[in-house]
Structures are given as structure tokens and as C-alpha cells.
Amino acid sequence: MKKLYGTTVPIITPFDEEGKVDVESLKKLTDHVIDNGLSCLYPNGTTGEMLLLSVEERKLVSETVVRQAAGRVPVFVHAGAMNLADTLELAKHAVEIGADGIGVVTPSYFKLSDRALADYYIQVANSVPQDFSVYLYAIPQNAVNDINVSVAEQVAAACPNVVGLKYSFPNMSLLQQFMLIRDETFSVLVGPDELFHVVCAAGGEGTVSGNAQVIPEHYAALWAAIQSGDNEKARKLQRKTNVLNNILCAKNNIASYKVVLRxxxxxxxxxxxxxxxxxxxxxxxxxMKTLKEHNYRTV
Amino acid sequence: MKKLYGTTVPIITPFDEEGKVDVESLKKLTDHVIDNGLSCLYPNGTTGEMLLLSVEERKLVSETVVRQAAGRVPVFVHAGAMNLADTLELAKHAVEIGADGIGVVTPSYFKLSDRALADYYIQVANSVPQDFSVYLYAIPQNAVNDINVSVAEQVAAACPNVVGLKYSFPNMSLLQQFMLIRDETFSVLVGPDELFHVVCAAGGEGTVSGNAQVIPEHYAALWAAIQSGDNEKARKLQRKTNVLNNILCAKNNIASYKVVLRxxxxxxxxxxxxxxxxxxxxxxxxxMKTLKEHNYRTV
Amino acid sequence: MKKLYGTTVPIITPFDEEGKVDVESLKKLTDHVIDNGLSCLYPNGTTGEMLLLSVEERKLVSETVVRQAAGRVPVFVHAGAMNLADTLELAKHAVEIGADGIGVVTPSYFKLSDRALADYYIQVANSVPQDFSVYLYAIPQNAVNDINVSVAEQVAAACPNVVGLKYSFPNMSLLQQFMLIRDETFSVLVGPDELFHVVCAAGGEGTVSGNAQVIPEHYAALWAAIQSGDNEKARKLQRKTNVLNNILCAKNNIASYKVVLRxxxxxxxxxxxxxxxxxxxxxxxxxMKTLKEHNYRTV
Amino acid sequence: MKKLYGTTVPIITPFDEEGKVDVESLKKLTDHVIDNGLSCLYPNGTTGEMLLLSVEERKLVSETVVRQAAGRVPVFVHAGAMNLADTLELAKHAVEIGADGIGVVTPSYFKLSDRALADYYIQVANSVPQDFSVYLYAIPQNAVNDINVSVAEQVAAACPNVVGLKYSFPNMSLLQQFMLIRDETFSVLVGPDELFHVVCAAGGEGTVSGNAQVIPEHYAALWAAIQSGDNEKARKLQRKTNVLNNILCAKNNIASYKVVLRxxxxxxxxxxxxxxxxxxxxxxxxxMKTLKEHNYRTV
Structure with missing residues (x-):
């Protein structure tokens, strides 16, 4: 089964002056991420403002990225939507366009019981081919619903193609518990990217980092240090990266990414x-002034 | 300016066997609420599963209710959607079909600054006629974004047609602070309906209660007691109502409402x-067994 | 059984220049509260900085207040301490000096199970005469441990002298649930005094208000309005009181009370x-300037 | 300046049948910890039930441990108490008995402003010799007050003998931020010991682990693996340790430690x-049955 690893990039969705999806910019952004050495692509994630786009727009985004990536790096399409029907449609579309897998955020706004949450994921995972990888995705501070260890275990037991989970809250205790699922083979990626190094030290597979599309060199170097097992080097790179991220996230982080990329x-x-x-x-x-003072593109 | 008052009912959205909006049931439900003496209607609220419906479905729901109510009670359409464009479209539609006003939940999932939140509400309120009433609506435990007193004051100051707020969390301190806005004329309704009596004692206008469509006699009687200023009678009726609500809300409350109504x-x-x-x-x-044991339709 | 009612005042503990308990000031404060028409006294509460005092100091405070009050108003001594032995000693002392009852905050810092919490209260209640009134007291934002309805019911069932509860968090839903205990006779007082009117409208007995010792006329008037069942008058007085309380609580509220009283x-x-x-x-x-601008001693 | 490192053990306080501090058991426990290869001792911590002991009892505990350790491992006495006077007295005593340093939990129950919190720590740190090490200690879920980065920086800047901080909540983002203080030399130890490995990978000095006194071999082996920089080995040992800790912490963890040690x-x-x-x-x-099934004393 295909898995995410290293630095997975939830790319922003570029808009043109009329507010429509800007396909040309999206292609350039795809190349920008790949050419700068990042590991995987994750279009239509939270950083991609996915829940503000129509299903048709999301398909256009996914298709553009998968085609432009052209197999150079894995592309996992985020398919989670407000209701099950839209999620199923987006999951099916991801399969059809040749994506490497999907990620699916928990439903948001309406609180679900654990039973309903597990049912939801099992239906989505069963709707795609059994060799097509699915990641659970929890970001409780935004989606209200959270995924606990018991729900993740239940879904993993029922669906062999649920290969892992992206968890976007810096609860390191919980992150470690997810890693124990399926005989310690469950793939765990962390959302807040200041935990990239430590999650990997603990046995996780990597991070999903919006910042990485803006300062890709730092993440490529950090991932190399992590892979080499050099804690001291990884720590230094992680700390420098954290400083830049604080600047990027001081105001709305997605808006900041777009400004720098523009x-x-x-x-x-x-x-x-x-x-x-x-x-x-x-x-x-x-x-821009603060970033330049920090030589933000120099590792 | 028109205002909500008493028991405002966020009616559920009935579906048929194929999962489509069931217009005939919706008409009957509208009559059921009005015939049983409740005060106002609020289609497409949280209880109406609004964020799981398409914009077209929401328009169908609103139109059906407004026409069926035919002026017998005020109908405020809930117009809040995931993005501004959809909210503006639903607000415009509410005006066109002759609704008495709209309610607008905060945007959800993506966290907004106070500045962005105020901007959002000002744009929506300015998009409708200046004598068309708008209610702010916060339900922070679902929508992530909350409305604080400062944002509400700012929006109220900028938009004369923002007449009040529905707040769906039992923070009685905060509820009282909202009542002070606009020289103590801001209309405040409470979401958790076990606070109906006390919010009115404190100067609020009423409750928005999903339970009320299931046990309408209780809410009609409670509202009468509240209006008469009889604290003791109101307290007794409120307590009996609370017992029934605990039964209705023990599992998913919306699902329970639908079962009883069916x-x-x-x-x-x-x-x-x-x-x-x-x-x-x-x-x-x-x-059903538990409700019958409690003679749920008898006040 | 004796009960608290109306405005119960958790008086501050005055210190002299050396930091010792100032007995003379404490006597004058006791008179000040009684002479200005407040209902009950509650020395050694949170407002009395009780957990920063030695057991001997707490006894001195209690004894001084009970003697000075001399039966003019009920005095309930707060006896909750860090460990059970100190609480038992303070409870015994309260009986010996002729207090009308005690209040007991939950243990703090160390998290207790519901079983341990119920055991604690049952031991304390059983250690005093069975006609000596005991109030449970929860202030979860300070003490970490909270009292839920089930624990309160269990303790009330086991101990006839546990007559009620003071709850110091503005969760109006929960406050109403406590009122249902012991066939709706459990005495419930609210901590945040901006809920004084509404808690009484809902069937509660009153408030425990630190602010009241600084602006006693307002609370005396408010309690009179509440007793007369005049919601409109109570609402107006409550709102004026809330404005003054916001001024008193803008910085450390206890420190502010002491400044005004000095x-x-x-x-x-x-x-x-x-x-x-x-x-x-x-x-x-x-x-002082802001308070005077608001004519703080004039109702 | 002396620092804590590796596995620091907040030893429990043993009591005899009458509930008094059991000095002989305390000596044996001190030896047990040292003989089994753990790094440092931390008497009178949260695990030592310190806030339930009198000042005199705490002195007895500290003195016993310092004398019994006799320089074999560093002993940092936890000196934080409910009020400043007691903390100052315990800090002075720690110096007098030849402890290697102190830890000081934030004041609890009463909420303090950042200004008051910084003042408190500065007064404590200035009360001991300037070459006597002081650790800040935050456990916000118990003490209500938390230490943010700004307060820690301010105290570190004012007091050269404040060498580090113990933080007992698994917020990995925050833990990493503390490590940047004083040009990245601030000593950071983590409370939840399932983060021992990752905190060290990120540049922290170790853990403060109550579990370690019960399963010391596991922590000695884990610390050796961490020091060797072997992430894979450390991860395996950490995971095994976590399993045992879940058993020990399923009910009250301190009570469980005492049962096993007995x-x-x-x-x-x-x-x-x-x-x-x-x-x-x-x-x-x-x-005991579950622990034995897990061969809890075998690494």
C-alpha cells in the first residue's frame, strides 16, 4: 500500500482576480514543490480552503495537481467534505484521475458519536479499491469531531486500505498511541510541523506542512537530517524552521503563504x-521584510 | 424592525425514502408548529442539518416554509453557509421569498479573526434591505468561531438591521452582556432551551428550541407563564420540559425529533x-416508550 | 436545618502592616456587612484567601466573625482545606464556636475520582452533628475538582445535613440540575453574582458575592426586588450591579475590595x-476614581 | 550550575500505619531508586503528595532523602507551597541541608497574573544563594496557573540561578519553545514520561517520572539508549515503558506506586x-496480576 512520508505539502488553492481557481498558478506551484525536493502533495487540504470550494472546483484542483505531478511524487487528494455523498464523489474522482490515495478529514460542525464516525470512515474506505490508500485526518480544533485511538483501531481493523492518520494537534502522547495501531505499522503524520523531527524520532512517517511550500529548502534539509538519524542536526534545522513558521503564522497563515508565493x-x-x-x-x-531579514530561502 | 420572540422553532428537514427533501412533510410540520401555538419558525438552522444540504435544497426548504406559514407566524430563514458567496445568495433569496428576516451562523471550521468575523456580518447585513432583520448566531461548540461582545457591538453599530443574536451555549454571564448592546434593546435568544425562562427573566426575548416541535404544548404553556411574569409557574413548566428534553437529547437529538414526528x-x-x-x-x-411513560404531549 | 439565602458574603481577611490577621478590622467589616442589610456571612471562603492562611489563623477569623455577628445574621464558616484532617479540625471548630453551618470546597490540586470526592464529603458531614448544616462548594476553575450532579445526589442521599451547594461557575444548565436534588429542596447558591437574579428566578436561594461587601446597598436592594418577584426591577438592579462588579473585578477582585474598604x-x-x-x-x-464616577454607593 | 537530567524521580512519601511519614521506608526507597540506576531525586513533588503535608513533614522528608542519598545522585527538593512564606522557608531549608537545588511549582488555586507569577519566582530565586539551582515547575491541569514562555524568559533573565523548567503537560510545541530560552541553554524536563525520548531528541534534558521508581530498570535502559542517540532502540524501550505506565496509571497512579513498592x-x-x-x-x-503478566521488572 502506498503511504505518505517526509514532508507532505497541503498546497494552497490559488485564485485569479475574479476569485476562480487559477489553474496555471496551480501547475507552477506543483512544480515549485516538487522541484524544491519535498516528498508528497496533498491538494484540497485545510490549507487549500477545501470546504469553501465547490465539488467541481475541488475536482479541478485535484486533476490539475495529479496531471502536473505526473508521477514525480505521490499525490494524495484530500476528499473529506461536509456530507458523505460529496466525500464519496470526491473519493471516486481521486481514484479515476490516478491519485495515489486520499485523506479524509472528520465531518465537521455536527458532533458525531464514535459509532457514526467509524461508520463514516468505513463507508468511505470501502467505496474505493481495496489497494487504494486512505488516511484518516483529525484536526479537532477546526472540525469539532476528534478521532480517538479506539475509533482509529476499529476502522483500521475493518479496512486494510486505511493505512494511517494525519493528526493536527500537538498532543504528543496521543500521537504516539496512534503509532501502535496495526502492530505498530500504522502510518502517523503530524499537522503542526514543529513536531516533524520528534514525531519521526518516535516512529512517525513525517509531517503535513503548509509552511513547507514557502520555505521548501528547510524542509528538504530537515527531512534529510531526520532520515540520517542525526538528532542534533535535525534539532538545529527544526528550530530554524520553527522561527520562520512563527513569522508565517503570526497572522492568517494561508494568507501569508499566498503573499510570499505571489x-x-x-x-x-x-x-x-x-x-x-x-x-x-x-x-x-x-x-516580506521580516522574512528577508531572516534570509528565509537560505537553510 | 421585526424580531424573533418566545419559542422560535428551528424545524428539522424531513427527507423521503430516497433522501430528498420531503416537501409535503415539511408543509405538515410547518402547520404542526403553528397550530400548536409556537411563536416563530427558523428553517435551515442547525437542527435542519443545513450545512449538509445544497444551496438549492436550502432554497426549497425556505420557500416551502414561508409559503406554508403564509404570514401566520414570523419566519426567519437561517442563511449562514460555509462561504460568503453562498450566504449572500441565501440571504438574497430569503428577501425575495418574503421571509421576515434571516439568521446567520458564524463561519465554521476555519478560524477567523474578530476583524474578519465583523467584516463578514457587515457584508451580509448590508446585502439585504436596511429594514430586513438580521440575527447573528453563535454556536461555538459546533462552529469553532465564537461571537464576543465587542464583535456584536461593532456589527450592531454598523448595521441597524442587525437586531439581535441567538447564542447557543449556556454561558449566562455572556448572554446577559449581549442584552446591553444598543442601549439594552438588542434582542437575545438562547439556544439551550433549559435557559428559556431565566433568559427571559434577565431580559432576553426567548429561545430557539428544536425540542419545541416535538412537545409544543409545553413550550406554549411555558411562554405564556413567562409572559405573565409568574416565576413559580414558569419554573415548574421549565423543569417538566427539561425532563422531556433530556430524554429527547440522550442520543442524537435531531434523529430523535424525527422519530417522534414520524x-x-x-x-x-x-x-x-x-x-x-x-x-x-x-x-x-x-x-417512544420512555416518552409515553412521561405522557409527553400532556402539559 | 439552617440554610444560606439572599446575599451571602465571603468576607475578605484583613491583614495588618505585619501581614497578620487584623482582628479589629475584621470586626468592623462584620458590622459593615450586617449594618448594610446583607443576608449571611461566610468567612474563610476563597475571597478570604483561606488556603493561604494557617489553620490557627482560620480559627481566629471564624471565631471573630461568629462572635461579632452575635446571631444577627447566620454565619456559615468555610471549612474546606487542603487535606481531610485540617478540614475535619476546622469543621469541629465551627461547631464549637456556634457557627450556623459550614461550607466545604472540593479538595484542590490533586485530581480525585468521584468515589473519593463523595467519600470526602460524607466523612466531613458525618463528623459534625446531624443537625449542623453543610454546603458543598465547587469552583472547578480554581480547585480543579468539580462536583457533578451524581456526586451531589449521592452525598445528599447519605447525609441529611448536606443541605445544599454553592456553585461558582456560570453554567446555568448545571445550576438548574442541582436544584432538582432531594425532591427539588436542595439549596443552590451561585458564585458569579451576575447570576443572582436568574438563579433565584429558577428556584435557587441566592448568591455568594464578594462584591457585596463593597457595594452592599445594591445587593440589599436587588435581594428585595427578587423577593418581591418583580423581574423588571430585579433586572435593572442586577444590570447596574454588574457594571460596578466589572470595575471591581477588572484587576484582582480581592485586592480591589480591600482597597475600597480601606x-x-x-x-x-x-x-x-x-x-x-x-x-x-x-x-x-x-x-477609586472610576467607582466614584459611577456613584458606587448609591443604588 | 547543577542541573537535573535523565530520569529524575519524584519519590512518593511513605506513611506508617498511623499516617505519619515513615522515615525508614523513605530511606529504603531512596536506596532503591539509586541502586537501580536512576539519575536524580526529587522529594516532595506532586507524586510526594506535598501539598497535603505540613511544612515540618516536608522538611523531614527532604532531610531524610538528602542524607540517605549522601551525594550519590543529585537531590533537588521540591519547595513550592501554597503561600510565599512557606515556599521561602522550604527553600532556605533545602539550602541548609545541602540539597543540590530546588523545584518550585506555580502557586495553585488562586489565579495569578503573569506579573504576580514572575514576581513570585524572582523572590524565591533571590532568597537562595546565587549558585543554588532553581527549576520552575508548571502542571497547569492541577495548579490552575500555567507558565508561559514570556514569564519563563523574564524570570530567567532576572535570575541566573533559574536554570530550567519542568513542564507536566504533553504540549510538545510549548516544550520546544522553552528550550530556546537563554540562548538555547535552558534545561527542560517533561512531566508525562511517555515524552521522555522525544523531549530529549528535541534537546530536553530528561523526564521527571513517578513511574520510574516502580520500574527503574526500564528507565535506566531507556536513558542509556537516549544518550547513545539510538532512536530505534529508544523508541522500542519507550513503547514498552508506556505500556507498563498505562497499567500503573489506570487508577490513581500514586496509590498504585505505593502498592507495588509495598x-x-x-x-x-x-x-x-x-x-x-x-x-x-x-x-x-x-x-499486581497485570504487572506480573507483563514481567514488569524485566526490560
Whole structure:
């Protein structure tokens, strides 16, 4: 079964001046991530503002990224939507376009029992071929619903193609418990990327990092250090990366990513989809100034 | 400006066997609520599973209810959606079909700054006629984003048609603070309906209660007692109502409402939209048995 | 069985210049509270900095207040301490000095199971005469341990002299549930005093208010309005009181109470016991200025 | 300046049948910890039930451990108490008896501002010789007050003898931020010992582990693996240790430690100080059975 590893990038969704998905920018961003040595792509994630896009827009995003990546790195499409029907449709589409797998966030807003949550994941996993990889994805501070160890175990037991989980909260105790699932082979990736090194030290597979598309060299170097087992080097790189991330996340992090990528010529505009807010002109200037003072593209 | 008051009912969205909106059941439910003496209607609220419906389905629901109510009671359409464009479209539609006003839940999943939240509400309120009433709606345990007093004050100051707020968390301190807005004229309704009596004693206008569509006589009697200023009578009725609500909310409350309404012949099925869960057959039987033991339709 | 009611005042513990309990000031404060029409006294509560005092100091405080009150109003001594032995000693002392009853906060810092919590309260209640009233007291945001309905029911069932509970968190749903204990006769008082009116409307007995010792006229008037069943008058008085409380609680509320009481000549110093902080001179001046602008002693 | 490192053991406080501190058992426990290869001792910590002991009892405990250790391993005495005066007295005593340093938990129950919290620590650190090491200690889930990065930085800047911090909550993001203080030399130890390996990988100095006194061989082996930089070996040992810890912490963890230590003949009784609860006889039997099935003393 295919798995995510290293630095998986939940790429932002670029918009044009009219607010439509900007396919050309998306292609350039795909190349930017791959050319700078990152490990995997994860379009339509939270960083991709997925729940603000229509199903058709999400398909366009996924298709564009899968085609542009053209097998150079694994592409896992995030398929989680507000209701089951949309999730199933997006999962089916991911299979059809040749994605390497999918990730599926918990349903959000409406609180679900553990029983309903497990049912949901089992239905999604069973709807795709049994050799098509599925990742659970919990981000409880946004989605309200959380995935506990018992639910993850139940779904993993029922569905061999559920290969792992992305967990986006820095609860290191819980992250370690997920790693024990399926005889310690469950693939665990962490959301807050300041835990990249330690999650890997503990046996995790990597991080899902929005910051990585902005400062890819740092993540490529950090992943290399982690793979070499050099704790001291990894620690130094992780700490430098954390400093840059604090700058990128001081205001809305997704808006900040778009500003930097636009300034570097990768995408055309820094537009967000409302109600997501954009940086003011003053905030944009301050962001770029601070990043440059930190030589942000130099490891 | 029109306002909500008394018992406002966020009616469930009935589905047919194919999972489509069941218009006939919705009409009967509208009559059921009005004929049993409740105060106002609020289609497409959280209890209406609104974020699991398409924009077109939500329009169908709103239109059906407004036409069926035919001016007998005020109908405020809940118009909040995942993104601003959908919310604006639903708000415009509410005006066009002759609704009495709208409610708008905070955006969910993606965390917004206070600035972005205020901007969102100001844009929505400005998009409708200035004599068309708008209610803010916060349910932080589901939507992640909360409305604090400062944001509510800012929006109220900018938009004369923002007449009040529905707050769905039992923080009585905060509820009282909202009542002070706009020289103590801001209309405050509470979500957890066990606070109906006390919120009104404190100066609030009423409750938004999903339970009320199932046990309407209790809410009609309670509202009458509240209006008469009889604390002792209101307290007794509130306590009896709370007992019934605990039964209705022991499992998924929306699913329970549908079961009872189906058993009473008001709607055709108890189907929910996935991933929302339905009661098992055993749970349905146990629910009806317990309710009957409590003579649930007798005040 | 004796019960607390109306405005119960957890009086501050005045210290002299050397940091010792100032008995003379404490007597004057006791008179101040009684002379201004408040209902009951509650020395050694959280507002009395009880967990920073020695057992001997707490006995001195209790004895002074009970003697000075001399039966004019009920005095319930707060007896909860860090460990059971100290609590038992303080409970015994309260009986010996002729207090009307005791209150007992949950143990703090170390998390207890429900079983251990119930055991603790049963041991304390059984250690005093069976006609000596005991109040449970939960303030989970400070004590870590909370009292749920099940524990309160269990203790009430086991101990006839456990007459009620003081709950110091504005969860109005939970407060109402406690009122149902012992066939709806359990005495419930609320901590955050902005809920005084509504808790009484719902069937509670009153509030435990630190603010009341600083602005007693407001609480006396509010309690009179509540007793007369005049919701509108109570609401107005409650709102005015809330405004003053916000001023008193803007910085450390206990430190603020001491400053005002010192300025009015009731107590000699505004000293707190470290690590509790005192207001700076600038903060003291600003506090008094703001209060005077609000004519704080005029209802 | 002396520092804590590796596995620091917050030893339990053994009591005799009358509930008094059992000095002989305490000496044997001190030897047990040292003889089994653990790194440092930390008497009177949370695991030592310190806030349930009198100041005199705490002095007896500290003195016994320091004398018995006799320089074989560093002994840091936990000196944090409910009020500043007691903390200062315990800190002075720790110096006098020749302890290697102190730890000081945040004040508990009463919420302090950051200013008050920093003042508290600065006063304590200044009260001991400037070459006598002090550790900050935060356990917000018990003490209510937390230490944020800004307060820790401020105290570290003001007091050269504040060498580090013990943080007892598994927030890995925050733990890493503390490590950056004082040019990345601040000594950080983690409370939940399932983070021992990863905190060290990230640059921390070790763990403070109550479990370690019960299964010392596991911690000695884990610390050796961590020091050798062997992530894979450390991960395996950490995971095995975590399994045993889950068993020990299933009920009250301190009570469980005492049962095992009594069964092994290290201490005489498993008594706790009320209101801390003890295991029932059935729970004791089940605990020992489960531990033996896991060969708990074999690495």
C-alpha cells in the first residue's frame, strides 16, 4: 500500500482576480514543490480552503495537481467534505484521475458519536479499491469531531486500505498511541510541523506542512537530517524552521503563504475565498521584510 | 424592525425514502408548529442539518416554509453557509421569498479573526434591505468561531438591521452582556432551551428550541407563564420540559425529533443525511416508550 | 436545618502592616456587612484567601466573625482545606464556636475520582452533628475538582445535613440540575453574582458575592426586588450591579475590595498574602476614581 | 550550575500505619531508586503528595532523602507551597541541608497574573544563594496557573540561578519553545514520561517520572539508549515503558506506586493521605496480576 512520508505539502488553492481557481498558478506551484525536493502533495487540504470550494472546483484542483505531478511524487487528494455523498464523489474522482490515495478529514460542525464516525470512515474506505490508500485526518480544533485511538483501531481493523492518520494537534502522547495501531505499522503524520523531527524520532512517517511550500529548502534539509538519524542536526534545522513558521503564522497563515508565493512569482494573486481574510497591504510589506531579514530561502 | 420572540422553532428537514427533501412533510410540520401555538419558525438552522444540504435544497426548504406559514407566524430563514458567496445568495433569496428576516451562523471550521468575523456580518447585513432583520448566531461548540461582545457591538453599530443574536451555549454571564448592546434593546435568544425562562427573566426575548416541535404544548404553556411574569409557574413548566428534553437529547437529538414526528404522522421518514446518524430500531422503541411513560404531549 | 439565602458574603481577611490577621478590622467589616442589610456571612471562603492562611489563623477569623455577628445574621464558616484532617479540625471548630453551618470546597490540586470526592464529603458531614448544616462548594476553575450532579445526589442521599451547594461557575444548565436534588429542596447558591437574579428566578436561594461587601446597598436592594418577584426591577438592579462588579473585578477582585474598604475606613490596610498581588498605587487611584464616577454607593 | 537530567524521580512519601511519614521506608526507597540506576531525586513533588503535608513533614522528608542519598545522585527538593512564606522557608531549608537545588511549582488555586507569577519566582530565586539551582515547575491541569514562555524568559533573565523548567503537560510545541530560552541553554524536563525520548531528541534534558521508581530498570535502559542517540532502540524501550505506565496509571497512579513498592518490600504500607484515595483490595490484586503478566521488572 502506498503511504505518505517526509514532508507532505497541503498546497494552497490559488485564485485569479475574479476569485476562480487559477489553474496555471496551480501547475507552477506543483512544480515549485516538487522541484524544491519535498516528498508528497496533498491538494484540497485545510490549507487549500477545501470546504469553501465547490465539488467541481475541488475536482479541478485535484486533476490539475495529479496531471502536473505526473508521477514525480505521490499525490494524495484530500476528499473529506461536509456530507458523505460529496466525500464519496470526491473519493471516486481521486481514484479515476490516478491519485495515489486520499485523506479524509472528520465531518465537521455536527458532533458525531464514535459509532457514526467509524461508520463514516468505513463507508468511505470501502467505496474505493481495496489497494487504494486512505488516511484518516483529525484536526479537532477546526472540525469539532476528534478521532480517538479506539475509533482509529476499529476502522483500521475493518479496512486494510486505511493505512494511517494525519493528526493536527500537538498532543504528543496521543500521537504516539496512534503509532501502535496495526502492530505498530500504522502510518502517523503530524499537522503542526514543529513536531516533524520528534514525531519521526518516535516512529512517525513525517509531517503535513503548509509552511513547507514557502520555505521548501528547510524542509528538504530537515527531512534529510531526520532520515540520517542525526538528532542534533535535525534539532538545529527544526528550530530554524520553527522561527520562520512563527513569522508565517503570526497572522492568517494561508494568507501569508499566498503573499510570499505571489511575491516570488509562483502564483498570480494572494486572494483568499471569503470569509477567509487577506493580509492588508501593510501586513504584506511587514511580512516580506521580516522574512528577508531572516534570509528565509537560505537553510 | 421585526424580531424573533418566545419559542422560535428551528424545524428539522424531513427527507423521503430516497433522501430528498420531503416537501409535503415539511408543509405538515410547518402547520404542526403553528397550530400548536409556537411563536416563530427558523428553517435551515442547525437542527435542519443545513450545512449538509445544497444551496438549492436550502432554497426549497425556505420557500416551502414561508409559503406554508403564509404570514401566520414570523419566519426567519437561517442563511449562514460555509462561504460568503453562498450566504449572500441565501440571504438574497430569503428577501425575495418574503421571509421576515434571516439568521446567520458564524463561519465554521476555519478560524477567523474578530476583524474578519465583523467584516463578514457587515457584508451580509448590508446585502439585504436596511429594514430586513438580521440575527447573528453563535454556536461555538459546533462552529469553532465564537461571537464576543465587542464583535456584536461593532456589527450592531454598523448595521441597524442587525437586531439581535441567538447564542447557543449556556454561558449566562455572556448572554446577559449581549442584552446591553444598543442601549439594552438588542434582542437575545438562547439556544439551550433549559435557559428559556431565566433568559427571559434577565431580559432576553426567548429561545430557539428544536425540542419545541416535538412537545409544543409545553413550550406554549411555558411562554405564556413567562409572559405573565409568574416565576413559580414558569419554573415548574421549565423543569417538566427539561425532563422531556433530556430524554429527547440522550442520543442524537435531531434523529430523535424525527422519530417522534414520524410516529405521530407529521413526517414520513426519520431519515437523516449522512454522516448524521439515525437511531437504531431498538433505540427508537425505547425512546417512544420512555416518552409515553412521561405522557409527553400532556402539559 | 439552617440554610444560606439572599446575599451571602465571603468576607475578605484583613491583614495588618505585619501581614497578620487584623482582628479589629475584621470586626468592623462584620458590622459593615450586617449594618448594610446583607443576608449571611461566610468567612474563610476563597475571597478570604483561606488556603493561604494557617489553620490557627482560620480559627481566629471564624471565631471573630461568629462572635461579632452575635446571631444577627447566620454565619456559615468555610471549612474546606487542603487535606481531610485540617478540614475535619476546622469543621469541629465551627461547631464549637456556634457557627450556623459550614461550607466545604472540593479538595484542590490533586485530581480525585468521584468515589473519593463523595467519600470526602460524607466523612466531613458525618463528623459534625446531624443537625449542623453543610454546603458543598465547587469552583472547578480554581480547585480543579468539580462536583457533578451524581456526586451531589449521592452525598445528599447519605447525609441529611448536606443541605445544599454553592456553585461558582456560570453554567446555568448545571445550576438548574442541582436544584432538582432531594425532591427539588436542595439549596443552590451561585458564585458569579451576575447570576443572582436568574438563579433565584429558577428556584435557587441566592448568591455568594464578594462584591457585596463593597457595594452592599445594591445587593440589599436587588435581594428585595427578587423577593418581591418583580423581574423588571430585579433586572435593572442586577444590570447596574454588574457594571460596578466589572470595575471591581477588572484587576484582582480581592485586592480591589480591600482597597475600597480601606478607603472607606472599614479596614486598616489593603494588604494581601503573597503570592496574591496587590494593586499598584496607580491602579488604586484609577479604581477609586472610576467607582466614584459611577456613584458606587448609591443604588 | 547543577542541573537535573535523565530520569529524575519524584519519590512518593511513605506513611506508617498511623499516617505519619515513615522515615525508614523513605530511606529504603531512596536506596532503591539509586541502586537501580536512576539519575536524580526529587522529594516532595506532586507524586510526594506535598501539598497535603505540613511544612515540618516536608522538611523531614527532604532531610531524610538528602542524607540517605549522601551525594550519590543529585537531590533537588521540591519547595513550592501554597503561600510565599512557606515556599521561602522550604527553600532556605533545602539550602541548609545541602540539597543540590530546588523545584518550585506555580502557586495553585488562586489565579495569578503573569506579573504576580514572575514576581513570585524572582523572590524565591533571590532568597537562595546565587549558585543554588532553581527549576520552575508548571502542571497547569492541577495548579490552575500555567507558565508561559514570556514569564519563563523574564524570570530567567532576572535570575541566573533559574536554570530550567519542568513542564507536566504533553504540549510538545510549548516544550520546544522553552528550550530556546537563554540562548538555547535552558534545561527542560517533561512531566508525562511517555515524552521522555522525544523531549530529549528535541534537546530536553530528561523526564521527571513517578513511574520510574516502580520500574527503574526500564528507565535506566531507556536513558542509556537516549544518550547513545539510538532512536530505534529508544523508541522500542519507550513503547514498552508506556505500556507498563498505562497499567500503573489506570487508577490513581500514586496509590498504585505505593502498592507495588509495598509488595516488593521497599515500603511498609500503601497508605495515602486523605482525601487521596487508596486502591481497594481487589484493585491491588488486579494491579499486581497485570504487572506480573507483563514481567514488569524485566526490560
Amino acid at each position: 511575491e516570488e512569482g509562483v502564483i498570480k494573486t494572494a486572494h483568499m475565498r471569503a470569509p477567509m481574510e487577506e493580509l492588508t497591504r501593510e501586513e504584506e510589506v511587514a511580512l | 410516529e405521530e404522522g407529521v413526517i414520513k421518514t426519520a431519515h437523516m443525511r449522512a454522516p448524521m446518524e439515525e437511531l437504531t430500531r431498538e433505540e427508537e422503541v425505547a425512546l | 478607603e472607606e475606613g472599614v479596614i486598616k490596610t489593603a494588604h494581601m498574602r503573597a503570592p496574591m498581588e496587590e494593586l499598584t498605587r496607580e491602579e488604586e487611584v484609577a479604581l | 509488595e516488593e518490600g521497599v515500603i511498609k504500607t500503601a497508605h495515602m493521605r486523605a482525601p487521596m484515595e487508596e486502591l481497594t483490595r481487589e484493585e491491588e490484586v488486579a494491579l
